Amino acid sequence: MTNKSNSKNFIWKPMVSLALVLTMALTFTSCNDDDDDEVMLDNIVTIAQGNSNLSILVSALTKFPDLVSALQADGTYTVFAPNNAAFTALLGVIGQESLDDIPEPVLRRVLEYHVLASKVASTDLTDGQTAGTLLTGESIEVGVGSGVTINGANVVTANVEASNGIVHIVDAVLVPSLEASIVNTVVEPAYFNKDFSILTAAVVKADLVGTLINKDASFTVFAPTNEAFEAAGITSIDGLDADALTPILLYHVLGAEVTAADLPATGSAVTSLGGDFYLSINENGVFINGSTQVIATDISADNGVVHVVDRTLVPPTQNIVEVAIASTEAGTPEFTQLVAALVKVSNDPSGADLVATLSDPDGNFTVFAPTDVAFAALYEALDVTGVDEIDVATLQAVLTYHVVSGARILSTDLPNLTSGTVGTVNGGTFELDPTTATIDDNGSTSITDITATDILATNGVIHVIDKVILP
DSSP, X not given: OHHHHHHHHHHHHHHHHHHHHHHHHHHHHXXXXXXHHOOOOOOHHHHHHTOGGGHHHHHHHTTOHHHHHHHHSSOOEEEEEEOXXXXXXXXXXXXXXXXXXXXXXXXXXXXXXXXXXXXXXXXXXXXXXXXXXXXXTOEEEEEESSSEEETTEEEEEEEEEETTEEEEEESSOOOOHHHHXXXXXXXXXXXXXXXXXXXXXXXXXXXXXXXXXXXXXXXXXXXXXXXHHHHTTOOOSTTOOHHHHHHHHHTTEESSOXXXXXXXXXXXXXXETTEEEEEEEEXXXXXXXXXXXXXXXXXXXXXXXXXXXXXXXXXXXXXXXXHHHHHHTSSSOOOHHHHHHHHHHHHSTTSOOHHHHHTOTTOOEEEEEEXXXXXXXXXXXXXXXXXXXXXHHHHHHHHHTTEEESOOOOGGGGGGOSOXXXXXXXXXXXXXXXXXXXXXOSSOSSOEEEEEEEEEETTEEEEEESSOOOO
16 A cells, blocks of 8 residues: 555656646746737837828927927827827918918927826826826816817827827817917917017017907007018017017007008008007008008908018107207217207297207108208308308208108108199298109209108108208
8 A cells, every 4th residue: 555655656746747847838938929929019209100190290299309309208198199180270270381380489389288298098088177288387178978079179099009108189289278369369370470470579578468369359460570670670679678669569559450451541640559650552552651561461360450561660759850869979970960050040049949840749740851961062062161150041941941841751652742842841842753762952953862761750750861952
């Protein structure tokens, strides 16, 4: 019995050992097979790049290498990926032709608004749920019904697993609250177009966004492009605070909607929120204050209309005399002799107070202002050394011959003149040729050239001439 039992035990133990070895081998082999069958997931960027229906999203992302790097790296992101149709629809709404038209800071805000910092599958979403995005202070809202929506956009493909998170494809671009408030207002055409980035920055800096997106208001905006700011000598707004920017910006805004067809007649004063500007309409187009042209019209919005201009309007802050005096203090003085002549006549008991007249805030003057070089030529012709050697009556007659009262004749008004004869304050006339921008004073042996035009003052306009015209 004992021997038989021992014999059985001897036989059983090797068999058990053999079975254990075989079992471990099979188990190890099975594990290796599982490893071989494991699916290696792509990162979020690679997934997007591999989907032709997300090509516009990929183009947008590649503008921001740091965002691409973040969405390629390890992490647990959730991306709501708008398809191409979604981006095309957005471009139509904001009036742009391509992503390249949109300022990059705005585009980046929109992209960041589509990303959550944690991985959330569609099964984890509940109706009314909100979640913060990578765009600071901005959240998305979930809707769950017959399907899943994010801010009203339908999730058309859910739960695309990635190595660093999950992707849900949506049929509309998610728009942050600021941008949503701007859409369909008079701010929209500039805000979403990089050619108006200076204007947008100025409006933000002056804290006028809230005013201009008021959908219960009605505005007309004459919107200057970046090139328009540069044409007006404004290459940066870094040195301008809100107090300096506000009057400039409001000078471009009317408190009512006025389409191109409803603009007032040529020569009209137009009242903006920043003061009056002056309209000229001639065969070449619509102009403001002589040097600014309206180059696009009737961009409609829910709260008004936008027209585009090629030169920023700067409201005048000095009257005609102050403009002339300021020129005498410039690096290259231009009107020192004109100012001296005005002061001499005004201070003489027998003369008219031309300084007071041309400083009148209610005045409406056009002044043809001779330069210092022009006066020097006059002195030489008269064989005198300066205004002190010219009698007051003669000097007054000459000065008032350079002034038109009751009208601001801008350079862009000249094509509309029915006659080239211009009446002056002293009762005389001269002939103005609008084609050549020259003056014939009906007796001079030489023609006077207008060398600079449309220097605005609060009570008129100044044109610079290269000779003193004589009555």
